[in-house]
Amino acid sequence: MNDSPTLADFGQDVWWLVLIKIVGVFALLVVMTLFAIVFERKVVARMQQRSGPNRVGPRGYLQSLADGLKLAFKEDIMPALADRPVYFLAPVIATIPAFLAFSVIPLGPEVSILGQRTPLQLIDAPIGVLVVLACSAMGVYGIVLGGWASGSTYPLLGSLRSAAQMVSYEIAMGLSIVAVFLYAGTMSTSGIVAAQAGDNRLDFFGLQFDGPSWYAVLLPVSFIIYVIAVVGETNRAPFDLPEAESELVGGFHTEYSSLKFALFFLAEYVNMVTVSALAATLFLGGWRAPWPISIWDGANSGWWPLLWFLLKVVAALFVFIWLRGTLPRLRYDQFMRFGWKVLVPTALVWILAVATMRTVSREADLSSGEVAVYVGLPIAAVVLAVLLVASRKSNEPTRIAAVAAAAGSTNPTEPEVLPPVRTGGARHRPAQRSGPARAEGGFPVPPMDLVVPPSPRLASKEPVAAGAPVASGRRRPSPTPRKDSDDA
Amino acid sequence: MLATYAPLVGLFVLAAGFALFSVTAAPFIGPRRYNSAKLEAYECGIEPVDQPLSGGRFPIKYYLTAMLFIVFDIEIVFLYPWAVANDQLGVFGLVEMVVFIATVFIAYAYVWRRGGLEWD
Numbered sequence: 301m302n303d304s305p306t307l308a309d310f311g312q313d314v315w316w317l318v319l320i321k322i323v324g325v326f327a328l329l330v331v332m333t334l335f336a337i338v339f340e341r342k343v344v345a346r347m348q349q350r351s352g353p354n355r356v357g358p359r360g361y362l363q364s365l366a367d368g369l370k371l372a373f374k375e376d377i378m379p380a381l382a383d384r385p386v387y388f389l390a391p392v393i394a395t396i397p398a399f400l401a402f403s404v405i406p407l408g409p410e411v412s413i414l415g416q417r418t419p420l421q422l423i424d425a426p427i428g429v430l431v432v433l434a435c436s437a438m439g440v441y442g443i444v445l446g447g448w449a450s451g452s453t454y455p456l457l458g459s460l461r462s463a464a465q466m467v468s469y470e471i472a473m474g475l476s477i478v479a480v481f482l483y484a485g486t487m488s489t490s491g492i493v494a495a496q497a498g499d500n501r502l503d504f505f506g507l508q509f510d511g512p513s514w515y516a517v518l519l520p521v522s523f524i525i526y527v528i529a530v531v532g533e534t535n536r537a538p539f540d541l542p543e544a545e546s547e548l549v550g551g552f553h554t555e556y557s558s559l560k561f562a563l564f565f566l567a568e569y570v571n572m573v574t575v576s577a578l579a580a581t582l583f584l585g586g587w588r589a590p591w592p593i594s595i596w597d598g599a600n601s602g603w604w605p606l607l608w609f610l611l612k613v614v615a616a617l618f619v620f621i622w623l624r625g626t627l628p629r630l631r632y633d634q635f636m637r638f639g640w641k642v643l644v645p646t647a648l649v650w651i652l653a654v655a656t657m658r659t660v661s662r663e664a665d666l667s668s669g670e671v672a673v674y675v676g677l678p679i680a681a682v683v684l685a686v687l688l689v690a691s692r693k694s695n696e697p698t699r700i701a702a703v704a705a706a707a708g709s710t711n712p713t714e715p716e717v718l719p720p721v722r723t724g725g726a727r728h729r730p731a732q733r734s735g736p737a738r739a740e741g742g743f744p745v746p747p748m749d750l751v752v753p754p755s756p757r758l759a760s761k762e763p764v765a766a767g768a769p770v771a772s773g774r775r776r777p778s779p780t781p782r783k784d785s786d787d788a
Numbered sequence: 789m790l791a792t793y794a795p796l797v798g799l800f801v802l803a804a805g806f807a808l809f810s811v812t813a814a815p816f817i818g819p820r821r822y823n824s825a826k827l828e829a830y831e832c833g834i835e836p837v838d839q840p841l842s843g844g845r846f847p848i849k850y851y852l853t854a855m856l857f858i859v860f861d862i863e864i865v866f867l868y869p870w871a872v873a874n875d876q877l878g879v880f881g882l883v884e885m886v887v888f889i890a891t892v893f894i895a896y897a898y899v900w901r902r903g904g905l906e907w908d
Contacts, residue, residue, distance in 0.1 A: 322799050326803065373817060376815040378815075381829055392808055399803035403799050425792055425793070453836075464849070467853065468857065471861065475867070482872075636905075652886060655874060658874065659878065659882045
């Protein structure tokens with residue numbers, strides 16, 4: 301573990317090494333964005349039984365580069381009603397924080413670059429994660445100002461939605477990572493990765509074994525809340541309400557074209573890469589190799605960790621794309637209710653539960669097994685009881701309705717009487733219809749005495765003479781010409 | 789201490805330069821074909837509604853959400869240092885934090901009860 305950098309290792313680099321790192325982080329983000337867009341299109345295409353982009357470059361992987369270049373040569377429109385300076389600066393304001401947020405993400409341990417030992421991370425500070433949160437909060441400004449300055453209705457509505465959505469889910473995101481700081485005892489990203497290094501000896505009533513050390517496993521509730529919250533925070537499906545095409549055209553960037561539009565797009569995907577990288581850092585062990593690989597001694601030194609880290613980021617990106625390919629978009633009120641009434645209280649209760657467990661186990665000097673039994677089980681019981689009461693309370697109207705239906709409906713529905721349909725000839729004869737069948741309880745049920753009518757195909761085959769081929773359902777031309785056609 | 793953040797300034801300069809170059813260069817690289825209809829606000833082909841200056845009025849809900857955000861964001865600001873130092877603070881810190889979260893929770897329950905979290 302001597303490769304693991306500490307806070308003292310930062311700020312020691314020579315100037316050209318800093319420059320290399322800056323350009324490296326910038327290039328990594330741009331390349332990851334180009335990759336993420338093609339990857340998303342290809343994965344979604346595969347989920348929808350299509351091929352996806354496969355023309356530009358090897359296997360279509362240069363498609364987004366071509367799209368970006370194409371955007372540069374499109375007309376740049378300044379709408380007549382736009383607030384010019386703000387409209388001009390909004391994409392810049394959205395882009396800069398997106399890049400800055402990635403600066404505290406640790407990409408690997410100490411490596412040697414041109415003879416210099418240096419941690420594979422741009423900066424780190426005792427408050428490392430706060431830099432990410434601050435930058436993601438600044439990113440909201442770009443979106444709000446862009447929508448407001450467009451001087452158009454759809455962008456304004458989209459930007460307002462976006463602002464409300466991002467601040468709401470930022471609360472849930474901020475609360476979900478408190479438990480990580482509680483366990484790690486630090487907010488520096490490299491410190492959090494070091495805290496997941498895997499010396500987690502568990503003692504379950506005399507039975508000793510190595511437990512998992514990833515916070516995604518130790519703090520599952522935090523991890524789930526974080527994943528949901530960042531999907532809302534980055535405006536991704538199923539929470540892509542600011543860009544709901546069916547309601548708001550393109551959302552806040554409806555009026556943007558050319559490279560300004562490209563910058564908004566870039567910022568959105570860089571944000572997605574950043575929160576994926578933060579998920580890998582805080583919950584999935586950072587650059588440390590996952591379990592089967594970590595048996596190999598060299599897995600956590602040199603340049604290999606960069607590969608594990610990128611694999612984790614791509615896995616997280618895949619989850620984003622998977623959600624988009626699977627889930628329909630939520631309604632806005634459902635979305636806000638979910639954020640404020642489910643995620644926030646759950647996160648707060650979870651923080652208190654984790655803090656109580658940790659403090660009690662330390663003060664009473666319990667082993668991990670005793671903590672699980674004496675503290676974890678009561679807390680779990682209380683949380684389950686509260687959830688049960690809450691769900692019974694919220695389902696009360698449904699339960700009452702169900703009881704009423706089971707005891708015989710209070711107001712049975714009359715069969716629907718259809719007005720007589722005017723017949724316009726033999727072809728327009730209406731089908732025999734009656735009102736929807738209703739059972740005693742009032743709920744519509746299919747008719748129980750349903751008799752399947754004989755297949756018309758069978759009926760048409762009845763007159764076929766014995767010995768004629770009947771394997772095909774299609775009517776064949778008669779082998780012998782009919783008499784009347786001969787006469788004609 | 790602040791020297792730690794020097795690379796951040798470098799990245800800021802690079803990102804700002806890239807973004808500013810893009811938005812400045814875009815009008816010169818792309819074609820220019822004037823059309824007055826193209827410069828109007830896009831409203832799916834119908835006559836655009838005139839926008840009042842500075843966006844006009846929007847629903848009170850957005851202000852309420854912003855206020856709630858400030859309340860909870862400040863709560864988070866207090867939670868972070870406590871979480872980092874929890875192992876040194878011991879039982880006293882835990883009790884303090886339970887009292888603090890309970891206080892915010894009362895306000896939260898009040899807002900919920902009054903329908904402040906309902907959207908529509």
